[in-house]
Amino acid sequence: MTKIKISAVSYTNTLPFLQGIRASSLMDQIDLSLDYPAECARKVIANEVDMGIIPVAALLEIEDAHIIGDYCIGTEGRVDSVFIFSDKPIEEIDSIRLDYQSKTSNGLARILLKHYWKRDVRIVQEGEADAYVLIGDRTFGKKDEVTFAYDLGYYWKQFTGLPFAFAVWVANKELPPVFVTGFNRALANGITHAADVIEGLPRYQDFDYLDYLTNSLDFHLTDKKREAISRYLELYKGL
Template identity: 35%
Template sequence: MKDIKLALVGYLNTKPFEYGLKTSLSKEIYSIYYDNPAYCVKLYENDKVDVALVPVGALSSIGEYKIITDSCIGCDDHVRTVVLMSNEKIEDCNHVVLDSHSRTSAILTRILLKEYWDTNPRYSTVNIDEIEELESEEAVLMIGDKVFENEKKYKYSYDLGYYWKKLTGLPFAYAVWIAKGHVSQGAIDQLSIDLNNGINSIDQVIEEQRIKEPLHDLESYYRDNIDYVLDTEKRKALDLYLTKMSELELVHD
């Protein structure tokens, strides 16, 4: 079997995937590139990798791909690490700062603000790491590990997984595994086995990460917030999200 070059988002929520790949008996076949969601898409589009975990908001702009495996980064309610934060109620915010690292969450924010909260704020996109404090009537989208560092900093926090469920009644898939057409079925099958082994090793992942991240409630995060199975309901949610994205003319936004 040929080596598989793959891109993996370097967040805490992907640690079960990483664990499965690194403890696999076939681990020598994997060359893993770590980065933020947006750059994982670039690696895939520029043919630097054959397989990637990509944010679903990028699927409409990617040329050649097929969704592989029944694994994803998803949730069935609160996700905890995709949130809008503000010091005023979100209905009173007229400017929303979006995180440049994930187009999926930025688009989800715009869908929810329009369809759930019925607001139409001004948007800007920045590297959230450069934000020091918010102005009056301003909200910020935060994703990934930086949420843990900031979740007590602001008066209001709106979990987008929770509000998507309230709007649609569906779970959500934030990122899915995709592959180029030349990747063999044998390689995909092996990857699926290794990812599932990682998902089924949550206890070991928690123990490893607890040493590195002692201040985070990782057990609740991995067991209650993140759902790694790309099931029928999440596939429905993915289709609905892409439809809403198109209806709001956000495909190339």
């Protein structure tokens, strides 16, 4: 039997999903790899895998994209793991360094800078800048170490009134309906027991895993989050 190749993010925010998948009967049907978000996207775009949890910005690069299931990496407001960090207030920054692991969050930062904060800033891939984008586990415990920490989930909500979906499960081809149903059920089971993944994780000062997984993150791909994805993609295309 040919296994379905899946790329998943290795961040804490995906652990509830991985927990559900690994506890399901699907494991003998899949070949699972763990990557950072931009690499997940690259693999799906390049057809190196059949599906992955990919940054929503990458939807524009997949010719035959199929969003799989009813779940995502999302938030209803503050997300607590996607930031612009700076030693200057946002009104004074003239340059920003992007995060090589990111795709959607880099775009979100640029959208908010342009449309919400009305800043025309220079984009820096490497080297010194007034501010920088940082995502995922690398942000844990760091927001109190910098002068200014701008949570991009929070400011997107302020800008649009909408929640946000950073990543969705996407296949680059039609997958068997039975598999899709089982996969969605596995995701549901994983997020139902999200708190179970906390044990054994590294500890950070002033960071609460339970609050992060059950309050900051919202895993349901609602109609409002789908609306947010459409709004984001339209703004992203204009950057």
